[in-house]
Amino acid sequence: MPDNPAAAPLTMENIRRAPKVLLHDHLDGGLRPETVVELADALGYRDLPTTDVAELSRWFRDAADSGSLESYLETFAHTCGVMQTEEALVRVAAECVEDLAADGVVYAEVRYAPELFAERGLALDAVVEAVQAGFAEGERRAAQQGKVIRMGTLLCAMRQHARAQEIAEIAVRYRDSGVAGFDIAGPEAGFPPTRNLDAFEYLRTNNAHFTIHAGEAFGLASIWEAIQHCGAERLGHGVRIVDDIKRDPDGTVHLGRLASYVRDRRIPLEICPSSNVQTGAAPSIAEHPIGLLAGLRFRVTVNTDNRLMSGCTMSSEFAALAEAFGYGWADFQWFTINAMKSAFLDFDQRLEVINNVIKPGYAALI
Numbered sequence: 590m591p592d593n594p595a596a597a598p599l600t601m602e603n604i605r606r607a608p609k610v611l612l613h614d615h616l617d618g619g620l621r622p623e624t625v626v627e628l629a630d631a632l633g634y635r636d637l638p639t640t641d642v643a644e645l646s647r648w649f650r651d652a653a654d655s656g657s658l659e660s661y662l663e664t665f666a667h668t669c670g671v672m673q674t675e676e677a678l679v680r681v682a683a684e685c686v687e688d689l690a691a692d693g694v695v696y697a698e699v700r701y702a703p704e705l706f707a708e709r710g711l712a713l714d715a716v717v718e719a720v721q722a723g724f725a726e727g728e729r730r731a732a733q734q735g736k737v738i739r740m741g742t743l744l745c746a747m748r749q750h751a752r753a754q755e756i757a758e759i760a761v762r763y764r765d766s767g768v769a770g771f772d773i774a775g776p777e778a779g780f781p782p783t784r785n786l787d788a789f790e791y792l793r794t795n796n797a798h799f800t801i802h803a804g805e806a807f808g809l810a811s812i813w814e815a816i817q818h819c820g821a822e823r824l825g826h827g828v829r830i831v832d833d834i835k836r837d838p839d840g841t842v843h844l845g846r847l848a849s850y851v852r853d854r855r856i857p858l859e860i861c862p863s864s865n866v867q868t869g870a871a872p873s874i875a876e877h878p879i880g881l882l883a884g885l886r887f888r889v890t891v892n893t894d895n896r897l898m899s900g901c902t903m904s905s906e907f908a909a910l911a912e913a914f915g916y917g918w919a920d921f922q923w924f925t926i927n928a929m930k931s932a933f934l935d936f937d938q939r940l941e942v943i944n945n946v947i948k949p950g951y952a953a954l955i
């Protein structure tokens with residue numbers, strides 16, 4: 590949508606000023622590279638490919654740029670490797686909030702798998718409490734810099750492990766202490782979401798929120814199971830829903846039954862453009878299905894997935910989409926309101942952020 594000629598120019602600085610909402614960001618995919626190096630030194634983690642900060646930063650991006658989700662996921666051994674103490678978790682979580690707030694994010698749901706931080710003996714509850722303490726500290730530091738950001742936590746279970754029920758129970762236990770919901774992550778092919786049906790049933794019985802990584806490295810069957818068997822409220826990525834959309838040579842578009850269902854029910858798609866290019870889920874940003882899906886008015890949201898592995902921020906994702914699809918402030922506002930409507934937060938609080946933060950923020954730019 591073209592902007593008013595009097596609108597603020599679409600510079601990186603202005604995009605950073607615009608309020609943004611982030612629903613899909615992994616705590617272990619967003620560390621500052623210098624923090625990885627410092628924590629490795631403090632914890633005696635010896636397996637980093639390099640201890641030069643600039644080289645390490647490049648290494649993460651190159652190694653993740655692999656064309657396959659499985660190889661992309663291998664890079665997390667190094668971030669999880671340095672996140673095995675409470676002090677490390679508090680630091681990483683606090684810095685995560687500071688970095689998001691500095692980028693203009695006003696509400697974020699950040700996710701991680703507690704089981705991956707228990708390799709040196711931390712109890713899962715201690716992991717969750719350390720991350721919550723870090724988020725609270727990050728919110729305080731952001732407020733000191735004049736930035737208001739609110740955090741929600743999503744706990745992931747890893748698809749290749751069999752601990753979903755246990756993690757779902759922790760998510761419910763900590764629901765009043767900042768844990769907003771649940772997710773399953775990890776390799777998608779060979780690990781369909783229905784392997785964790787018990788956990789999803791438990792969550793639904795407890796009126797708890799969950800999203801599912803589906804339709805990234807595997808296709809429609811994964812999306813269908815996530816929604817119709819498991820009851821996912823949102824789809825992590827979900828980009829492969831385009832496999833159920835056909836376009837005639839004359840440009841007429843036909844939605845299959847699953848694609849129609851996803852659009853009709855306004856099921857949010859947590860789209861992560863740069864990550865999708867790295868894992869091979871999309872050929873490039875310019876050819877990313879987000880253009881088609883947004884044009885068809887699916888409930889599209891824009892996300893970072895892993896800021897370290899993709900070398901991205903919410904602002905850089907917006908800027909890349911603006912360049913590829915000609916998006917402007919009105920589109921950014923639409924993505925942001927879509928995300929806030931889809932947050933695992935009480936309805937009145939979602940409305941409050943939309944009306945008091947997002948709309949005035951964009952009005953000042955448009």
Ligand SMILES: O=c1[nH]cnc2c1ncn2[C@H]1C[C@H](O)[C@@H](CO)O1
Binds near residue numbers: 616658705802894
């Ligand atoms: O895009 C992803 N798809 C599936 N799994 C992912 C993705 N990004 C990160 N993960 C995994 C690696 C992390 O260790 C884990 C929990 O954050 O989630």
Ligand SMILES: [Zn+2]
Binds near residue numbers: 613774
């Ligand atoms: Zn993800």
